[in-house]
Amino acid sequence: MFDRLRKDIRAVMERDPAAKSVLEVVLCYPGLHAVLMHRLAHGFYRRGWFVIARLISQFARFITGIEIHPGARIGEGFFIDHGSGVVIGETAEIGDNVTVYQGVTLGGTGKEKGKRHPTIGNNVMISAGAKVLGSFTVGDNVRIGAGSVVLKAVPSDCTVVGVPGKIVVMDGHKVDPRQAPGEVNLRHDQLPDPVTDVLVCMHKSIERLQKRVRELEDQNLQLAGLRREELTGCRERCFLKDGDL
Template identity: 45%
Template sequence: MPNTISSEAFWLSIKQEAREVASREPMLASYLHACVQNHHNFETSLSFILSNKVSDDVMPAISVSEMFDEAYLLNPAMVDAAVADAQAIVQRDPAVSSFLPVLIHFKGFQALQVHRLAHYMWQKGRKELALFMQSRNSEVFSVDIHPAAKIGKGVMFDHATGIVIGETAVVEDNVSILQEVTLGGTGSEQGDRHPKVREGVMIGSGAKILGNIEIGRGSKVGAGSVVLNSVPACMTVVGVPAKVVGKPNCDMPCDSMQQNVLADEAGSD
């Protein structure tokens, strides 16, 4: 993975992009001013955007913004993770060539940052508030992540709709997850019961990964698969139930985003 840029350089790039877009499309000028140009750094801009997204008639945006501002001040690693997430999207998604649309439009990116706040609140023992944020995340973005779930940085939720991640799930750094993916349990069991997704993994759309199993580093899960057993590192699995069909053609499938598992099967011969 390329090194992530600093939050300061990232912010300068976004402000420049906002100025260029505003000059090309005057109807967006006031919107971009409110979301970007009116702020002195990336985290206050992000806080403003997210708080206005997840607030409702009872919980006003200013109250949600105070939660984000506190979290970013006391845990700056959350800001660094957001920068890494945005950079990952620009690097991996051929439809994206700049940071600004990721910040203001991409619900996968936004949902992940809302989860980071919910997780922060959960770790602080403010579990009712964390569950409120989870609920709003699900309602607004159609992404349902338990606040206790651990998610690394450089993570991309592509399209994002329908992603479900359970309480004891772990998603390490540099992972790509497409829409309708479930990292779930297998029943009503208690304790550690959800998948552990290691670095470099790509999970195709609609895949269901169930139980306290491990998806090894640099592996790939094909679209629509149901994974019930651990996947070794650097393997491609597909099917219902999922079976090994080959090896990815690169060390980090999360970066290549290659969806055709048949190419992996041919490459393993």
């Protein structure tokens, strides 16, 4: 228990540059408080004491603004930064060294029973406001951009952005080849935007089409000019012949 507590505190110290001391983290970080109370509630939940488990989770929600169902399984080094509005469903499974930001939802898509929430791999970063909805797996070393809505499985070592979420392959399926093994990449300000990429491609295509249209217009004008000269010459020759006659 104490070893896991140390890992949770170390995760905050390593990933939040605003953290000044262990005492500050222990006393002032709602994300850490929510995780610690969830681990207590999860223990009761596993033993079948569901009402007590839910009471603990509701109390945690009241004081932290973070709702984690006591049935969710969370690995070591889990860090909720800021945390307000975070919702994690009952059958969600979260691996080690996962970071989530405010407004993240790990939820379901219907009223089906059984496994209905996502499984998150190791070393995953989920940015502010992202929604991961459904019973599927998000692989290891994945980054999910802010405001994205992920509705299907995501392989390891990639980035997801957009609504609905689109997988963006980077550097041969690696998010960052310079990233050390087991390190969580928190640079969610450097995610690609597939919508912008499509608009840029459309703009380039329109420019090429406009250039081609201008070339064709110039060719037509040149051809029309030659025809007018030939027609004018024919008329002049015909007039001279008529005059001679």
